[in-house]
Amino acid sequence: MPTGVPIEFSGVTKRFGAVTAVADLSFTVEPGRVTGFLGPNGAGKTTSLRMLLGLVRPTSGTATFGGTAYRDLANPLTTVGAALEAASFHPGRTAHNHLRVYAAAAGLPTSRVDEVLRRVGLGEYAKRRVGGYSLGMRQRLGLAYTLLGDPGVLVLDEPINGLDPEGIKWIRLFLRELAAEGRTVLVSSHLLSEVQQSVDEVVIIAKGRLVHRGTLATLDTEVAPHVVVDSPDRTRLGEVLTAEGFEFSTGRTGLLVAEGDPGRIGHLAFVNGVEISMLQRQKAGLEESFLTLVDGGEVVGGSTETTRVTDAAADATAEPAASVDAAVSTEPPAPEAPAGESPGRHADHDGEDQR
Numbered sequence: 001m002p003t004g005v006p007i008e009f010s011g012v013t014k015r016f017g018a019v020t021a022v023a024d025l026s027f028t029v030e031p032g033r034v035t036g037f038l039g040p041n042g043a044g045k046t047t048s049l050r051m052l053l054g055l056v057r058p059t060s061g062t063a064t065f066g067g068t069a070y071r072d073l074a075n076p077l078t079t080v081g082a083a084l085e086a087a088s089f090h091p092g093r094t095a096h097n098h099l100r101v102y103a104a105a106a107g108l109p110t111s112r113v114d115e116v117l118r119r120v121g122l123g124e125y126a127k128r129r130v131g132g133y134s135l136g137m138r139q140r141l142g143l144a145y146t147l148l149g150d151p152g153v154l155v156l157d158e159p160i161n162g163l164d165p166e167g168i169k170w171i172r173l174f175l176r177e178l179a180a181e182g183r184t185v186l187v188s189s190h191l192l193s194e195v196q197q198s199v200d201e202v203v204i205i206a207k208g209r210l211v212h213r214g215t216l217a218t219l220d221t222e223v224a225p226h227v228v229v230d231s232p233d234r235t236r237l238g239e240v241l242t243a244e245g246f247e248f249s250t251g252r253t254g255l256l257v258a259e260g261d262p263g264r265i266g267h268l269a270f271v272n273g274v275e276i277s278m279l280q281r282q283k284a285g286l287e288e289s290f291l292t293l294v295d296g297g298e299v300v301g302g303s304t305e306t307t308r309v310t311d312a313a314a315d316a317t318a319e320p321a322a323s324v325d326a327a328v329s330t331e332p333p334a335p336e337a338p339a340g341e342s343p344g345r346h347a348d349h350d351g352e353d354q355r
């Protein structure tokens with residue numbers, strides 16, 4: 001049985017020139033559960049994961065697996081399985097051939113290839129060329145790759161992105177299974193709804209900073225509930241609320257007041273002689289809480305516009321590096337990478353610090 005170790009971010013900051021992509025990030029991801037690493041596009045998720053996997057050097061702070069940095073792991077492939085972005089595989093080769101190369105490089109028996117392909121439901125397609133695979137099948141193949149060394153930790157960047165409903169259902173159950181086996185499972189996504197049914201814990205970042213960490217249940221209580229109130233004379237009700245300093249917006253069912261206690265609003269209406277036709281407390285839903293948290297994220301400097309080159313053409317033909325040390329299936333191309341450069345590089349290229 002694989003042994004999961006905690007993933008620990010401690011005061012991690014990453015600056016790219018004037019842009020602070022990640023600011024003083026600290027959190028721990030525990031084994032035995034699925035943790036969602038959430039934030040809108042540009043929040044700093046990929047940069048954080050790349051620092052964790054030794055692909056980018058933090059400006060300050062440490063990101064480790066049970067206290068050991070990725071580059072210092074004795075055998076990375078059997079400790080951490082990681083997939084950054086959609087894995088790219090040569091379309092002309094079979095899934096079995098792809099994984100056989102990695103297994104051989106890592107000193108693993110070919111039987112391991114058959115095992116992981118069966119595990120992700122690709123057993124009967126193992127000898128088919130990857131070019132004929134659907135996106136969902138390619139995602140499964142990427143997962144099979146991460147499982148080759150039977151690692152105790154899995155780090156998956158947006159594994160649900162682009163899957164059809166059946167694929168989403170499958171991956172949700174699969175992630176839960178992996179965590180139930182004692183592994184540490186960290187899954188990034190920019191959509192809470194995408195991972196909400198598969199995660200036990202969430203770490204939410206916005207503009208490079210941690211904005212929430214805890215269970216989904218705690219997320220639900222993070223954002224204060226509202227009061228929805230209505231009156232046959234909405235204009236007058238609005239005037240009374242404004243005069244008392246309440247902030248509100250007008251919704252379909254009434255005025256949405258940033259106040260958790262309906263009693264206060266009811267009393268206010270009563271003493272001002274405003275008839276109330278509806279008054280109720282409304283808890284912020286999960287999605288609303290998530291959006292409120294990430295919208296309110298503090299700006300940590302510079303533009304948050306993503307400048308990354310998406311090198312889809314190269315993805316179609318490039319092969320992931322078959323290094324024993326490289327348990328990371330793909331790496332996003334750097335912004336200035338010329339078109340055609342392999343996205344499968346695994347260097348610890350600190351040249352990015354100058355960007």
Ligand SMILES: Nc1ncnc2c1ncn2[C@@H]1O[C@H](COP(=O)(O)OP(=O)(O)OP(=O)(O)O)[C@@H](O)[C@H]1O
Binds near residue numbers: 016039190304305352
């Ligand atoms: N190599 C780089 N050079 C310069 N800026 C970068 C680089 N990598 C990331 N950034 C910037 O850092 C910020 C965080 O980007 P990052 O890709 O980590 O966010 P993300 O949460 O993964 O978003 P997405 O889901 O869109 O990939 C963005 O402002 C981005 O433009």
